[in-house]
Amino acid sequence: MKEFLLMKGNEAIAEAAIRAGADAYFGYPITPQSEIMEYLMAEKAYERTGMVVLQAESELAAINMVYGAAGTGKRVLTSSSSPGISLMQESISYIAGAELPCVIINVVRAGPGLGTIQPSQADYFQSVKGGGHGDYRLIVLAPSSVQEMADFVPLAFDLAFKYRNPALILSDGVIGQMMEKVELFKTRPRITTFDQSWVLSGKPENRKANVITSLDLQPHPMEKHNHALQAKYRKMEEDEVRFEEIMCDDAEYLFVAYGSSARICSKALQLAREKGIKAGLLRPITLFPFPKKQIAKLAGRVKGMLSVEMSAGQMVEDIQLAVSGKVRVEHFGRYGGVIHSPLEVLAALENIFLKK
Amino acid sequence: MEINDIIKPENQVYKSSSILTDKPFSYCPGCGHGTANRLVAEVIEELGIQKDTIGIAPVGCSVLIYEFLDIDFSQAPHGRAPAVATGIKRVLPDKIVFTYQGDGDLAAIGTSETIHACNRGENITIIFVNNGIYGMTGGQMAPTTLPGMKTSTSPFGRNVETMGNPLKITELIAQLDGVHYVSRQSVNSPANVRKAKKAIRLAFESQINKQGLGFVEIVSNCNSGWKLSPIKANQWMEENMFPYYPLGDIKVDGKLIKTL
Ligand SMILES: Cc1ncc(C[n+]2csc(CCOP(=O)(O)OP(=O)(O)O)c2C)c(N)n1
Numbered sequence: 163m164k165e166f167l168l169m170k171g172n173e174a175i176a177e178a179a180i181r182a183g184a185d186a187y188f189g190y191p192i193t194p195q196s197e198i199m200e201y202l203m204a205e206k207a208y209e210r211t212g213m214v215v216l217q218a219e220s221e222l223a224a225i226n227m228v229y230g231a232a233g234t235g236k237r238v239l240t241s242s243s244s245p246g247i248s249l250m251q252e253s254i255s256y257i258a259g260a261e262l263p264c265v266i267i268n269v270v271r272a273g274p275g276l277g278t279i280q281p282s283q284a285d286y287f288q289s290v291k292g293g294g295h296g297d298y299r300l301i302v303l304a305p306s307s308v309q310e311m312a313d314f315v316p317l318a319f320d321l322a323f324k325y326r327n328p329a330l331i332l333s334d335g336v337i338g339q340m341m342e343k344v345e346l347f348k349t350r351p352r353i354t355t356f357d358q359s360w361v362l363s364g365k366p367e368n369r370k371a372n373v374i375t376s377l378d379l380q381p382h383p384m385e386k387h388n389h390a391l392q393a394k395y396r397k398m399e400e401d402e403v404r405f406e407e408i409m410c411d412d413a414e415y416l417f418v419a420y421g422s423s424a425r426i427c428s429k430a431l432q433l434a435r436e437k438g439i440k441a442g443l444l445r446p447i448t449l450f451p452f453p454k455k456q457i458a459k460l461a462g463r464v465k466g467m468l469s470v471e472m473s474a475g476q477m478v479e480d481i482q483l484a485v486s487g488k489v490r491v492e493h494f495g496r497y498g499g500v501i502h503s504p505l506e507v508l509a510a511l512e513n514i515f516l517k518k
Numbered sequence: 519m520e521i522n523d524i525i526k527p528e529n530q531v532y533k534s535s536s537i538l539t540d541k542p543f544s545y546c547p548g549c550g551h552g553t554a555n556r557l558v559a560e561v562i563e564e565l566g567i568q569k570d571t572i573g574i575a576p577v578g579c580s581v582l583i584y585e586f587l588d589i590d591f592s593q594a595p596h597g598r599a600p601a602v603a604t605g606i607k608r609v610l611p612d613k614i615v616f617t618y619q620g621d622g623d624l625a626a627i628g629t630s631e632t633i634h635a636c637n638r639g640e641n642i643t644i645i646f647v648n649n650g651i652y653g654m655t656g657g658q659m660a661p662t663t664l665p666g667m668k669t670s671t672s673p674f675g676r677n678v679e680t681m682g683n684p685l686k687i688t689e690l691i692a693q694l695d696g697v698h699y700v701s702r703q704s705v706n707s708p709a710n711v712r713k714a715k716k717a718i719r720l721a722f723e724s725q726i727n728k729q730g731l732g733f734v735e736i737v738s739n740c741n742s743g744w745k746l747s748p749i750k751a752n753q754w755m756e757e758n759m760f761p762y763y764p765l766g767d768i769k770v771d772g773k774l775i776k777t778l
């Protein structure tokens with residue numbers, strides 16, 4: 163029998179983490195995502211599956227606990243919201259450099275600075291461009307429903323382990339706080355079949371000591387390591403792009419939006435169609451790797467693209483890069499914690515592309 | 519007597535620890551880090567815990583400790599070793615986890631992680647090498663730099679009015695209930711090396727026996743950063759560092775044995 167529940171997005175993530183066989187969660191409270199740790203504590207995750215849940219003294223400590231535990235080959239995650247993710251960036255760079263798998267959840271709020279606890283999508287840059295120092299990428303998944311909040315946790319773990327790379331679930335305050343029906347997957351057994359030759363376990367006599375490090379004082383080996391990382395990111399771009407298309411086949415104007423903006427756009431799309439405007443929606447599910455090829459393909463078919471984001475315009479730059487001048491690409495979005503309405507989105511499309 | 523009459527197993531009085539690799543230390547000649555690394559290696563060998571031990575390397579002169587000791591290691595971001603150790607210990611509670619950190623790492627940038635790991639009573643071991651300076655970056659002032667001491671960022675001596683007083687973090691940590699064993703030692707003389715080794719051993723044993731966190735400060739030198747010869751550096755340490763950072767056990771079996 164299927165198991166349906168009415169849950170908040172944040173609770174769905176927490177429940178999914180337990181069911182996905184996570185070994186540990188380390189975190190620090192911040193609105194709008196504190197329900198994740200609260201749920202894990204209230205649910206006694208340790209008693210259910212043996213999952214360790216620890217409240218750290220800061221996001222800095224939390225991400226370094228993740229780094230340590232990830233080095234043992236365990237399935238580890240943390241969650242935070244924008245200022246907390248900013249604080250973690252140095253260590254996320256270490257984790258990417260040392261090629262460790264882990265899952266990071268960002269339930270984005272508006273900035274800059276302390277900003278507001280209201281939803282935002284202004285962390286796109288720090289999510290898809292690396293975020294910390296050095297050349298690295300995270301696998302970035304953008305859920306747009308409570309269902310996807312749950313489903314993307316095991317997916318993020320699978321991708322993180324497949325590539326030995328941190329995976330980020332980029333959500334926002336709308337989806338984190340929103341309640342929806344969710345169908346939960348069955349608790350998965352712990353996975354122990356992956357290559358564990360690299361993990362920290364204490365050195366037995368029959369193998370060399372394992373070292374988790376991102377350091378190489380010599381520039382040439384360091385460049386080689388960087389080449390290997392880049393090859394990995396290119397492979398992700400070949401194999402892991404995920405997106406959803408709604409009414410793109412005959413579309414003349416294309417909304418490009420992810421997460422909660424994609425939901426708003428799907429309503430704006432409906433309103434546009436009612437008015438006879440042939441609009442379509444491309445929803446990137448992976449923000450890195452970005453659906454560049456699909457966007458380039460659509461650029462040859464549509465008259466204009468509108469990137470709709472709760473930011474001053476971040477993803478729009480990647481769309482412009484993908485389109486490479488073939489079609490006009492514009493941005494619309496409310497930001498600073500304000501959410502655009504479907505009517506505002508439709509009006510923006512009309513003003514930008516359809517005004518005579 | 520011929521040399522071959524002397525080099526015989528029965529005449530051997532000392533041998534290098536099996537935990538030490540063949541890699542030569544990258545420390546400056548005369549630096550205390552080499553001795554401290556060796557003592558940790560000897561204790562791991564003598565306790566027979568190589569197959570269960572995971573070390574955390576800091577950012578500092580001892581960052582490459584993972585090349586010198588033949589055990590599993592995780593290198594940590596600057597100051598975060600106690601958090602990295604916490605993550606490992608929490609998912610592998612039966613492994614022996616220790617950090618090896620300098621004073622800038624442990625008592626400046628990483629003060630928060632140090633205090634909170636100790637306060638939670640993580641069952642880990644912390645080896646803290648206090649040389650009163652940032653050795654690796656070329657001799658800048660550390661939180662532990664003595665009043666009046668010259669460094670590259672306190673070229674006229676540490677002015678406590680504007681630069682603060684040296685931080686006795688070990689005394690602070692000893693007062694936390696989560697901590698089982700705290701000691702301050704040095705490696706400047708054969709007698710002190712023996713005492714330091716005993717303290718390191720106790721700090722590992724309290725973890726092995728699941729009694730709680732063991733913390734050993736090693737007051738050390740940095741002849742390069744201090745701009746003194748190795749011998750002068752040790753003399754300076756004895757005359758200036760030891761009075762400020764007195765040697766000896768501070769907390770044993772969870773009880774303070776020194777009035778702080
Ligand atoms: C985030 C960060 N800030 C600064 C540095 C530069 N840095 C490297 S080592 C070091 C000081 C190390 O001093 P200490 O911990 O006392 O170790 P020592 O070299 O004296 O043994 C600093 C500031 C760094 N690597 N990372």
Ligand code: SF4
Binds near residue numbers: 550
């Ligand atoms: S710089 Fe100082 S601490 Fe570093 S190896 Fe040389 S003497 Fe030792």
Ligand SMILES: [Mg+2]
Binds near residue numbers: 648649652653
């Ligand atoms: Mg130092």
